[in-house]
Amino acid sequence: MSHSKVQANAGVSQASRERLILLVLLTASFTLAVDFSILNVALPAIGAEVGFSLEHLQWIATSFALGAAGFTLLFGRVADLYGRRRLFLLGMLLLGISSLVGGLATTPTVLLMARVAQGLATAMVTPAALSLLTTAFPEGPTRARALGLNGALMAAGFTTGAILGGVLADLLSWRWAFFINVAVAVLVLAIAPRILQESRSSSRPRLDLPGAVAVTLALLAIVYGLTRAGETGWGEPLALVMLGAGALLLVAFWVVEQRTATPLISVTILKRSTVAWGNIAGLLAFATETSLVFLITLYLQKVLGFTPLQAGLSFAVLGAGTVIGGIIGPKLIGRIGAKKAIVLGLLIQAAATLPLAFLGLDRTWMPFLLILTFVGGVANLAAIVGFMVTATSGLPDEEQGLATGLATMSQQVGITMGIPVMSALVTARLHALGDETPQSVLSSLSSAITVNAAFCVLTAVLVGLFLGRKP
Template sequence: MTSRERLVLFVLLTASFTLAVDFSILNVALPVIGADVGFSLEHLQWIATSFALCAAGFTLLFGRVSDLYGRRRLFLLGMILLGLSSLAGGLATTPVVLLLARIVQGLATAMVTPAALSLLTTAFPEGPVRARVLGLNGALMAAGFTTGAILGGVLADLLSWRWAFFINVAVAVIVLVIAPGVLKESRNPSRPRLDVPGAVTVTFGLLAIVYGLTRAGETTWGDPLALGTLGVGGLLLLIFWMIEQRVKTPLVSVGILKRSTVAWGNIAGLMAFVTETSLVFLITLYLQNVLGFTPLQAGLCFAVLGAGTVVGGILGPKLINRLGPKNTVVVGLLVQAAATLPLAFLSLDRSWVVLLLVLTFVGGVANLAAIVGFMVMATSGLPDEEQGLATGLATMSQQVGITLGIPIMSALVAARLNALGSETPQNLLSGLSSAIAVNAGLCILTAVLVGLFLRTKAVGHGA
C-alpha cells in the first residue's frame, strides 16, 4: 500500500473501531451512571437502548444518502456529531442531556459506519487486498464490542464512566484533522432523487423492530407493547418492500436483494453478530452473577476473546483465498458452534474459567473468519455507485444483530428462571446453559442454510 492508502486505512478503521466500542462500553457502568446522573433503575436500559435504536434504525438510510450526496461528506459530518455528542454526554448531569447525547451518538454511528465501509470498498479494488482490508475492518469491529466491555470495566473501576465519552472526543479530533487531506469524495455521479417514502417506512420499520426486540428482552415475549411494535415494524417493512418495487429510483434496488451473495451474506452476518455478542452477554452473567467476579475481572477475561477476533480477522482473508467466501462462512460458523456448545456445561466451579477462555478464543477466531466472509460476499460484484447501499445493508445486519442477540438470549434465560421459580446461582446457571445451547444451534443452522442455498457461482475464490 502507498502511504496515502495506509492513512486512509488508519482513519477509517479508527473511526469504525471507536463506534463499535460505543455499543458496549457503558454496559458494565450503567448502575454507576444511573446513580451519578439520576436515572431510576427501570429507565437505566435506555442509556444503551437509545443508542442502539438510532444506530440500527437509520443506518440503511444513511448508507444510501452517502451514495447520493457523498461518502466523504457524510463521514466527516458524522465524526463532527460524534465528537460534539460525546462531549455533551461526558459533561451530562441530567438524564435528558445524557439520553440526547446517546441518541445523537447513535445517529453519528449510522452515518459514519456505512460511509467508512463504502469508502474502504471504493478505495481498494476487489480481490485479495480488499479482502485483507475488510478482514482488518471486521476484526476491529468485533474486537471493538469486546474491548468496550473491557474498557468500560476498567474506566468504571479506576477513573470515571465519563471517560467513555471523552475518549470519543479525542478520536474525533484526530480523525477530523487527518481525514480531509487523505479521503477522496465518492458518490453516484447520476445523483438520482432520494426515495423519501422508502426511507421513511424502512427507518421507522427498523426502529419499531429494534424497540420491540429490546422491550421483549426486558419484559417477556408476551408483552403487548413488544408484540405490537414488532407487528408495526413488520407491516412497515412490508410496505417498504412494496414501495421499492414501484418507485423509479428505489432506496434499495430489488435487484440487489435478489443477489444470492447479498441476501445470504447478510443473513450470515446477522447471525454471526447475534450469536457472538449475545454470548458475551451470557458469559458476563456467568462470570459476575454465578462466579462472583468483579466488573474489572469479568472485563479482563474478554481480552482473550478480543485476541481471538484479531487473529480471526487476519486469518479470514487467507481462508477466503483458499476456500472462497461461502466456505469460509460455513466453516467459521461450524467451528464457532463447536467452541460454544461445551460452554453449555459450565458449572459453579471456578476451574471452568481456564477452559472458558480457551473456547472463547477459538470461537472468536471462527466468528471473525465468518464475518470477513460475510463482508466480502455482501459487497463484491457490485458497481461503485451501489457500494454505499451494499455497505449500508451489511452495517444494518451487523447493528441489528448486535441489538437482536441480547434480548433473545435474556428472554431464554428469564423463561428458564421463571420455570425454576427463583434466581439462585444454580438456577441462573441452568438458564445460561439453555441459552448457550440455543446459541450454538443457531450457528449450525445458519451454516447449513448458507451451505445449501447460497449459489457458489456468484462468489469467486479471489473475491
C-alpha cells in the same frame, strides 16, 4: 532522478497513503463499535450519578442502538448520492459534539439525547467509512485484507468496550467513555480531509423518502420490541405490538421499493444471493457472538461472583481471538472461497459454543471457558470476513454505499437484536425455575447458550444450501 526512482517513490507514496486511509477509517469504525458496549458494565454507576431509576437504565444502551440500527440504511444511500467523504466527516463531527455533551451530562434527558446523537453519528459514519474502504481498494485480495481488518476491529470493538468500560468505571469515571470519543473525533477530523477523496454516485436520483421512512420506522420498531422482550419476556403486549408493527412496515417497504422509480434498495440487488444470504450470515454471526459475550458476562458476575473489572478483563482472550480471526479470514477466503469460509467459521463457532452450556459453579472452569471463547472468536471473525467480502463483491462503485449500508445494518441489527433475544430466553427460564440463585442462573444460561450454538449451525446449513444459487 531516474524514471525508475520516480516510479518507486510514487509507489511508496501511494502505499503510505493507502495505509493512512486504512488507519483513519478503521479507527473510526473501531471507536463506534466500542460505543455499543462500553457503558454496559457502568450502568449502575451512571444511574446513581445522573439520576436514572433501575428500570430505566437500559435506555442508555437502547437509545444508542435505536439511532445506530434504525438509520444506517438511509445514511448508506445518502452517502452514495451526496458524498461518502462528506457524510463521514459530518458524522465524526456529530460524534465528537454528542460525546462531549454526554460526558458532561447531569440529567437523564441530556444523557439520552447525547446517546441518540451518538447512534445517529454511528449510522452516518459506519456505512460511509465502509464504502470509502471498498472504493479505495480494488476488489480482490487487497480489499479482502482491508475488510478482514475492518471486521476484526468491529467485532473486537464490542469486546474491547466491555473491557474498557470496566477499567474506566473502576479506575477513573464512566464519563471518560464519552471523552475518549471526543479525542478520536478531533484526531480523525484533523487527518481525514487531507487524505480521503470524495466518492459518490455519478447520477443524482431523488432520494426515496417513503421507502426511507418505512424501513427506518420498521427497524426502530423491531429493535424496540426486541429490547422490551429481553426485559420483560416474550409475552409483554407492547413488545409484541412493536415487533408486529415492524414486520408490517418491512412489508410496506418492500411494496414501496417495487413501485418507485428510484428505490432506496433496488429489488434486483436483494435478489442477488450473495447480497441476501451474505447479509443473513453476517447478521446472525454478529448476533450470536455479541449475545454470547452478554451470556458469559452474566455467568462471570451472577454465578462466579466476578467484579465488573474482572469480568471485563476476562474477555481479553476473546478479543485476541477476534483479531487473529480477522487476519486469518482473508487467507482462508483466498484458499477455499468466501462461502466455505462462512460455513466453516460458523460450524467451528458452534462447536466452541456448545460446550459452554456445561459450565459449572466454581472458577476452575475458567481455563475451559477462555480456550473455547478464543477458538469461537477466531471462527466467528472468519465467518464475518466471509460475509463482508460476499456482500460487497461483484457490484459497481455506485452501489457500494447501498451494499455497505446493508452490510452495516446487518452488523448493527445483529449486535442489537442478539442480546435481547438471549436475555428473553434467560428471563423465561428463570421465571420457570422460580428464585434467582447461582444454580438457576447457570441453568438458564445453559439453555440460552445451547440455542446460540443451534443458531450458528442453522445459519451454516442455510448459507451452504442457498448462497450462490441462481434465482
